[in-house]
Structure formats: structure tokens, C-alpha cells
Amino acid sequence: xxxxxIYEQIHRFANRxxxxxxxxxxxxxxxxxxxxxxxxxxxxAEIVAxxxxxxxxxxxxxxxxxxxxxxLPPSFIAIDPPEHDRxxxxxxxxxxxxxxxxxxxxxxxxxxxxxxxxIDGISDRTRADIVEDVAYPFPVSVICRLLGVPxxxxxxxxxxxxxxxxxxxxGEGDEAERNQRRQAARMALAQxxxxxxRERRANPGDDILSGLVTYEGPEGKLTxxxxxxxxxxxxxxxxxxTVNLITNGMLTLLRNPELLDRLRNEPDLVIHTVEExxxxxxxxxxxxxxxxxxxxxxGDVTIPRGSxxxxxxxxxxxxxxxxxxxxxxxxxxxxxxxxxxGGGIHACFGAPLARLEAQVALRELANRLVNPRLVADPPxxxxxxxxxxxxxxxxxxxxxxxxxxx
Amino acid sequence: xxxxxxxxxxxxxxxxxxxxxPVQAIHIDRMAxxxxxxxxxxxxxxxxxxxxxxxxxxxxxxxxxLAGGRAAGxxxxxxxxxxxxxxxxxxYPPYDRPPLSKQVLMGKVAPQRTVLPRLREIDVEWLxxxxxxxxxxxxxxxxxxxxxxxxxxxxxxxxxxxARPWPRPDEAALDGVHVLRTLEDADRMRQRLTAGVNRxxxxxxxxxxxxxxxxxxxxxxxxxxxxxxxxPLIGALGKVIGQIAAxxxxxxxxxxxxxxxxxxxxxxxxxxxxxxxxxxxxxVEADMAVVALGAVRNVEWLEGSGLAAGPWGxxxxxxxRAVDINGLVTDDVFVAGDIAxxxxxxxxxxxxxxxxxxxxxxxxxxxxxxxxxxxxxRWPHLSLPVFWSNQFGTNIKSVxxxxxxxxxxxxxxxxxxxxxxxxxxxRGRITAAVTFDQAMWLDFYRSQIEQAAPFPPDFRMxxxxxxxxxxxxxxxxxxxxxxxxxxxxxxHDPAERRASFVRPPQ
Numbered sequence: 001x002x003x004x005x006i007y008e009q010i011h012r013f014a015n016r017x018x019x020x021x022x023x024x025x026x027x028x029x030x031x032x033x034x035x036x037x038x039x040x041x042x043x044x045a046e047i048v049a050x051x052x053x054x055x056x057x058x059x060x061x062x063x064x065x066x067x068x069x070x071x072l073p074p075s076f077i078a079i080d081p082p083e084h085d086r087x088x089x090x091x092x093x094x095x096x097x098x099x100x101x102x103x104x105x106x107x108x109x110x111x112x113x114x115x116x117x118x119i120d121g122i123s124d125r126t127r128a129d130i131v132e133d134v135a136y137p138f139p140v141s142v143i144c145r146l147l148g149v150p151x152x153x154x155x156x157x158x159x160x161x162x163x164x165x166x167x168x169x170x171g172e173g174d175e176a177e178r179n180q181r182r183q184a185a186r187m188a189l190a191q192x193x194x195x196x197x198r199e200r201r202a203n204p205g206d207d208i209l210s211g212l213v214t215y216e217g218p219e220g221k222l223t224x225x226x227x228x229x230x231x232x233x234x235x236x237x238x239x240x241x242t243v244n245l246i247t248n249g250m251l252t253l254l255r256n257p258e259l260l261d262r263l264r265n266e267p268d269l270v271i272h273t274v275e276e277x278x279x280x281x282x283x284x285x286x287x288x289x290x291x292x293x294x295x296x297x298x299g300d301v302t303i304p305r306g307s308x309x310x311x312x313x314x315x316x317x318x319x320x321x322x323x324x325x326x327x328x329x330x331x332x333x334x335x336x337x338x339x340x341x342g343g344g345i346h347a348c349f350g351a352p353l354a355r356l357e358a359q360v361a362l363r364e365l366a367n368r369l370v371n372p373r374l375v376a377d378p379p380x381x382x383x384x385x386x387x388x389x390x391x392x393x394x395x396x397x398x399x400x401x402x403x404x405x406x
Numbered sequence: 407x408x409x410x411x412x413x414x415x416x417x418x419x420x421x422x423x424x425x426x427x428p429v430q431a432i433h434i435d436r437m438a439x440x441x442x443x444x445x446x447x448x449x450x451x452x453x454x455x456x457x458x459x460x461x462x463x464x465x466x467x468x469x470x471x472l473a474g475g476r477a478a479g480x481x482x483x484x485x486x487x488x489x490x491x492x493x494x495x496x497x498y499p500p501y502d503r504p505p506l507s508k509q510v511l512m513g514k515v516a517p518q519r520t521v522l523p524r525l526r527e528i529d530v531e532w533l534x535x536x537x538x539x540x541x542x543x544x545x546x547x548x549x550x551x552x553x554x555x556x557x558x559x560x561x562x563x564x565x566x567x568x569a570r571p572w573p574r575p576d577e578a579a580l581d582g583v584h585v586l587r588t589l590e591d592a593d594r595m596r597q598r599l600t601a602g603v604n605r606x607x608x609x610x611x612x613x614x615x616x617x618x619x620x621x622x623x624x625x626x627x628x629x630x631x632x633x634x635x636x637x638p639l640i641g642a643l644g645k646v647i648g649q650i651a652a653x654x655x656x657x658x659x660x661x662x663x664x665x666x667x668x669x670x671x672x673x674x675x676x677x678x679x680x681x682x683x684x685x686x687x688x689x690v691e692a693d694m695a696v697v698a699l700g701a702v703r704n705v706e707w708l709e710g711s712g713l714a715a716g717p718w719g720x721x722x723x724x725x726x727r728a729v730d731i732n733g734l735v736t737d738d739v740f741v742a743g744d745i746a747x748x749x750x751x752x753x754x755x756x757x758x759x760x761x762x763x764x765x766x767x768x769x770x771x772x773x774x775x776x777x778x779x780x781x782x783x784r785w786p787h788l789s790l791p792v793f794w795s796n797q798f799g800t801n802i803k804s805v806x807x808x809x810x811x812x813x814x815x816x817x818x819x820x821x822x823x824x825x826x827x828x829x830x831x832x833r834g835r836i837t838a839a840v841t842f843d844q845a846m847w848l849d850f851y852r853s854q855i856e857q858a859a860p861f862p863p864d865f866r867m868x869x870x871x872x873x874x875x876x877x878x879x880x881x882x883x884x885x886x887x888x889x890x891x892x893x894x895x896x897x898h899d900p901a902e903r904r905a906s907f908v909r910p911p912q
Contacts, residue, residue, distance in 0.1 A: 052849045054818055054867035081869030082820065294865035305866075345846050 023315035044322035064306025094211030123400035143238030148207025244283035244389025278340025469564030470494025473743030495537035567701035582679030611638035615698030645880035726773035806838030831861025
């Protein structure tokens, strides 16, 4: 056995709390060939170029050694134009511009109510788990409301969603077995959402799922399977990533308490705080799924056609050639450019919602918790190195201030 | 949304949008005040320029639009602490022109809301509403129309261009005939469009004409577009893509007439426009006409200055230093924006003037930097031309120079859906790319142009056809760089030899 590569070490659970030291080593070889023939790209400029490079596919079926066909086809995050563009457009028209430009903005009041209620819920004690008490239930409620999934079904879909997230990309345990678990969970979740979609078709509401099953325009409409894969993607992405953004945010603020003070006095600061978080402690660390459709030359490395490409987003956002002092958390940076939402045609679909959720949650937590502090640093982490975040974030505080007038 | 001066309610949304903008194209408070480069040596060079000049020199910028305003900001950002004078013939601070043919005509943005942000906070002596009439390089003075003489150590020429007027003044004076270049033009046009119009005649189907036609349709007004060439946008994009634009216009409902010119504009006894006679013998009834025949560079005030200035603009080197009539590069006279004509190394050192927003910004930055830097630290203006247009619900973007191409090929997307990438080549190298609703790929093609990548592209791509089929681009015959520039050379001794313009007979 050759010694573990840096990339392999990153995926070891023991390195979950601090992968950044390893990212620094990773960046010494901006395009690093792995034992299995895949290429890990870890520097900012090179990642940005590949995100916008039409020679890079997101469809694993185009690998020189493609995976076995899954029963359920990939969702739009894992396919290419023109199919990707059509499905994403048919989905976006129910969520954002140009057809639904105010969807996210109109949620602002509702988001604040949700967060306020959750923080009210921990006001009778002096100890809470940010994950269990705020960062998880908040985005779940939001995505349920937006997508049109009954909140009471959360126990049902939570297990599937977690199984899918924990088995994305490399991890500990047998690859084939992980793959099988992921497929089974994805199928179960898709069938659940497909069933829900059929109900919506008969009885549509103002939610995205109803839009997906009922809309038909000049470009046609989504097939039943496309509705299933799309709704599955939105449900998972809609909360499994935002929980990490909010939790990572609170963790970072508690490690920089002067920022907590500033947030109380400078309401606008939360905007750049969340951007800097997306750079400094992003929820998504890797895009492990890209494929070179042709030979791609980067510096003195040629990525051969058919190779797997891994984009190390979280490493790129801390590339010292991209910005000064990358390992310092500093919302006052003049330009915060990050890879927190990826980029190119697959740039995060839900980015405006994630931003607003994190801003509302962090601003309220900063405003209302009196003297909050970490109980354990580092906190325990979830298994995934791809979608990385704490399993729990237990904090103590003196008391909770009442919510400001709304 | 287009808002240069948001109220408090809008402020958070703007901050949010700016923070979210992946290319930081939205410059909020930071306009021209901070470098984005992380290299402190590049951001704040330590050994540049004449320190005394930076502390107490006099810089005059003639032209108070995008390029002039941006240069002023950059000069202050990079430590110029001397006297800075900005001369403009319009009574407004620098404002933004692209929205004039879009949001302003639509009525979504008031014309006065296009004023570019933040210039007022830069310490500038601002001489508005008075045009410059003469540049005296020997005496280092700019002379204004009211006789004032403004002395300088260094001067930046950024007087840009104006709309080319309808050639016959009596017809141009008819009530209902418009041009679109300035804030006041847009204001007048907007008022006319809302006052009730039966049909709008657009003369010229370049970008401005096409955008105006698009807005008219959006406002529910019938439009006839008359284009002398065989298709819209042909000057910039060539006939192949122009044909696609023609289909797009017709599908949207434009009465588009190509290969036709307007022979005469006609009016009634009260001097109101009633219509036009066309070169094919047909007529158009219209109570409003928009003359969109391109721009004329504002060089008249430079007559006698000794610079190589004429209808082609002001010749400059790639570092924005003006070239005089003898072809000598000047030390203290700089040029930026629409009026500059400079050699671009990426495009065979061809002298080009680029009437694009992005060029004005980039070139102004280079000019400003070079004005306060010594020769070891000067920058070349090497940015690739980029422009965009929104028309008929489609976003068109371009990088590089399509008009020098000999071939064009669709590399991605679908022409039928009007979502595609067209790549232009010249002698086997990629020279430009144009996208219709596919702007996300533009950066890739920009790097292809910068690397002089082979044409046609020979790689597999997402959303690409099975086989690439390049066709002749059919760009218009290129116009010689300095058309009409005739000089005579006199003197025998090298110390005596000089060039001077031959004036065409009046």
C-alpha cells in the first residue's frame, strides 16, 4: 500500500475538525493526480477556470470508466446542457428570476418568525445545541414550506436525506456498499416526493412542487422522473447544506466574540459576515463529480479525456494567491470572492435563500443570546468531508433577550 | 434593478446583491477606491512616478463621463494629491449611458438616477457645462468656451463621442426626430414615447437602434427598423449572426427592412414628422424617428493641437499616451474611452477604438495609473473588449473583436432556441466569441482568445454539436484605421522633417 495521499488524509474522520492545514499542503500541487486516476484541483484560479470550462462535464456517465447505471437517473446537478439547462430553467421559474424574482425576498418576514420562535424555545435555559435547536429545524421548515412538503413528514425524510449526504463521495467503509446505501435512500426519497407530486397535480398549491408538476410552457414540462429527481435534489440541498452554514457561522462567531458584539451594533455587517463564512467555513468543501470531456492542460499537467476531476472549493477559497491572509476570518475584506456556492452553470441554485437564512439566523442569535460561549472546541463533526459541519454545537449563555419588535 | 442611489429600504438589498455578485461587477462604496489585486507591490507601487508631481501636480481631465470620472477616482485612489480638474460640457456629474436605451426608455429608471455613484466624494474641481475648445500642448493649457485657460502638468483627453446626427438639418429638425446619446436625449425620447406614438421609425439597426426597437415593442408601440446593411448588428457581429438577430427581431414583431436606406424624412406644415421615403421607393408612416447611425468622435476641440486627431479619434499608444501628428508619443497628454484609438497587441497591433462601457473603465484605469507612474511601472491597456446588449428578451454578450474575423462557428447551444455561443476565427486563431443567453461561457472563450487558441476549436464540449461547421463570418469590409487622414511631409533634415494634415476641400 502506498502512503495515503493528502487528499485521502483529508477524508479521514480524524481530520474533520481542521482540514485547512491539509488544504495548504494540497495546494502545493494545484492539480494533483491520485492513485485512482482522478485529479484534485485545489487552487482558486484553476478551480474558477474549470467551473467555467465547457470541456468539463458534470455527468459521471461520461467517465472513461462510467459507474453502473442507477435505477434513478441523475438530477440536474449531475447532467450537462442542454438537458441541465432545460430542467434548471423549468425549476427556477418557480423559485427565482426572471419569473419569480421575489420568492426569496418575500420570505424574509416568515424566516424571522421561524428563527424567533426557535430562539424563544431555548430562552428558558442557559444551554442549547445550536444544531438541534436552530440550525437544523430552521432550514428544514423553510424548504418544507417552499417545496410543499409536510413538516410532519420530517422524521420520514430526514433519515433518507442524511443517508444520501453521508454517502456522497469518498469516506470510510466499503465504496460499493456506500454506493448501494445511497441509491436505496435516494430512490426511497424520490418515490416519497413523486407520490407527493401526484397529490399536488390533483390539488396544486403555491409551492415549488406544485409548480414542477403543473407547469407546461413552450419548452414543454418536466417528466415524472425529472420531478422526482429535482424535488429530491432541492429537499436535500435545501437543508443539509444550510444547517452547516448556520452552525459553522455560530462556531466562527463564538471563536471571534468581538464580531458578535459588532453584529449587534452594525446590522449590515451580517451580509459580509455570511459571505466571509462562505469563503472561510463553507458547507460544501468539494465538488467530486466532474469529468474531463477532452484533454485539459493546466500548467504542466494534462488531465486526460475521461478522467474524474475533483474541485476542492474550500481549499480554493483559502488560496493565498487569491487573497491576503486567507486563514483569517475578516468580514471587512474589500473583496470577498469565494467558491462557497461553486460557479458556472451549476452555481448553487438556492444561494439567495441560503444567504438570507444564514443572515437572519446569525443576526438574531447575535442579538438575543447574552454572553454565549462554546462548551467544546472543536465540536463533534458529522462524518462527511464533502458536506462538512458539526454534528452538535453545544453552547452556554447567561440568558436570552426578548425578540425586538417586529 | 438599476439604482445608483438607493434609499434605505433598498440599501440592504443592494448590499446583499453586491456581496453576492460573483464578479464584483457592482461597485458600491468601493468604486475606484480600492485595488482588488492582493499583491501590495502592484496595488501600491513604492517607486513609481515623480513624488513631487503626485503631491502637488496639476491634472486636467477633459470629458466628464464614464472614462473621465473613473480616471479621477483612480488618480485619487492611487495617491495623486495634487490639483484635479474635471471639465465637462454637460451640466451633470458623470452618468451611466447603457441604461439610457433600456431602463430609462422603459420608464423603470428616471434619467437623473443614472448618475454614477460617489464621484462627488472625490476631491475634484469640477467645471461643468462648459466645453473645452482648444488644447495648447506647448503652453500646457486647456481653453474653455468662455475663454478660461486651465493650466495643467498632465492632461487626459476623454471627450468621447456624440450621436451622429441625421445628415440633413431641416429634416433632423422635424418634431419627432430623435437621437439617443445623452441623458437629455433619453429624457426627451421617454417623454415622446409616453405622449402617444403611432409608429416609431428606427434608422440603423446597430446595438442602440435594436435596443430602442426592443423597448418600443415592450411599450406596445409598432416599430419599423430600416437598416442599410443586409442584417441588424452586422457592423459588430457580421452577417451570419446578424441574420439570427434579424430573425429574432421579426419574430418579436419588428417591421425590419434591410438593404434599404431612408431617402428623406417628411413632415407636415407644422414641422411635425409624418414619415419617411425609403430607397426602395416604399414609404413608412411614422410620427417618431430615432436616428441610430453610430457616433461621431468629439475631436473638433483638438484641431490645431498637433495631435494625430481626426474623425478616427485620437491616436495613442497602448499605454494611453497620445500620439502627435508626426507619430511621436507625447509625455503628458493621455487619452481614454471612446475617443482613443490605440494598437491592440492581441489583434495584430491593429489600431482600434472601442466604444464600450468596459473599455472606458479599463482604459481610464490604465491611463490614470500611467499618468502618475514612471516609465518602468507603466501598464499597457491589454484588456479584451467586452460588450453586452439586452434586446428582445435576449442577453447578447461579446468578447474579443468579431469584426476582424474570417470565419464563425456555433460551438454550444442552439440557434433555433436563440441560446448559443458563436466563436469567431481569423487565420486559424480564435479572435472573438458572441453569446446569446449563454454569457456564462464567455470567460472560457476569453482565455481561449488570450491564449491564441486554434480555430475552429477542436475539443469536445458540453452542449456542443456532434460536428463543428465553420462558415464565412461575412463581416463588413474593414474600415482603414485612420480613414481620411492624409498628411504631407516637409523638410529634409531629420530635425526638420514634420507631417501636417491635408485638409479635404470644404
